[in-house]
Amino acid sequence: MADLDELLALPGAVASFTFDGQGKVLAFRTTPRADIGEMVLDMVSHICVANTAIATMQARGWEYLTGAQGFYPIEGMSFIGFEWSVVSRGQVGIILDNNQADYEVAFAALASQVRP
Amino acid sequence: MIRSLLALEGVIVVCRFRDDGALEEGHGLVTEEEMARLARFAHDYRRMLQANADQLSMFTQVSGWTPPQGWVVRSLGRTVCSVGNVVCVASNEDCSLNSILEELQEVARY
């Protein structure tokens, strides 16, 4: 079970959330310094599901065709927006302020909490 | 020309969009702004679908997927379908998907 409060304490984190396999938000935490409402979280969760699914298909195809290993399964995904970034793994996501984001720490924190 | 789609049972709105996604022509019971949004979405979705079709061909090495002719997205109450640069929205209860796709293929040629 992801600890959303712990994820929200990561550098640059302004929201943490969990979602189901369809992208529906199950739980979330936000900080007052960012105006991120439930609608944005809902859209972002759906984006995480959609892009992880596409990346999984691509990792599959890439490994079939090239014979390379190490791309599948997808263990994390990030969408880097203009001001915010989303980092997700499995059904957990974090929204980060780009200016303070530490992507390595975010991926590592998710990896310690979430199985893909 | 695309107005003929509105004559089909269940069709609510039909739009033709330019290659840059701008609305070229629209008919139906929605506002001009909503038509412009539909045109933009259809353009973006087609571009994404084309990219996915390219990848399907690339990964499977099987031809026949590209270029994709069109797409259909169906929800509980509405269906959005598009062929070429024409997109329409129809009510699931009343529409015949086959008739709409047939007509879309016809009007998308022009």
Added chain:
Amino acid sequence: MVEIFELTAGEGSAHPDPPISLGLFFSHACGVWSMSLVVDLVAIPGVLAAGEFAYRGDGFTYQGLLDSEQARMASIMCRANSLAIHMQAGIVSSLVEKSGFSPPRGWVVQGNHFTVCVLGNHFCFLEQTSTSLNQVLALMRQQAPLPPVSLR
């Protein structure tokens, strides 16, 4: 050595127009290939390859441990995802004014051993264990140009 390739229709070019010459492409769609970023990226230890794809899908350039066919595939995949996130960011920003996500800068995907990063139209394949993701992303954010207005 940076290699430059032109794609023909059906090989990743989703644009309805026929392929155009690279010269025309350079001057009208992209400016110039940002070779320096590609060169800087592959100089980072643990970076396997880096490259740049054309937003129109009709060309790519790369450097590193990929063959040209793999680089072609990578450019097709990276372009596909970038188009998808532009659509997604556009939808979010049409719902929320100043959402903070638009225009999108790029995306990252981690496998169990390798990571792929794309900022703008530049891609980078790196080994997770021996590369700093932050370093790569900082460099790419600094140097990768914003997408053309037509994609935003």
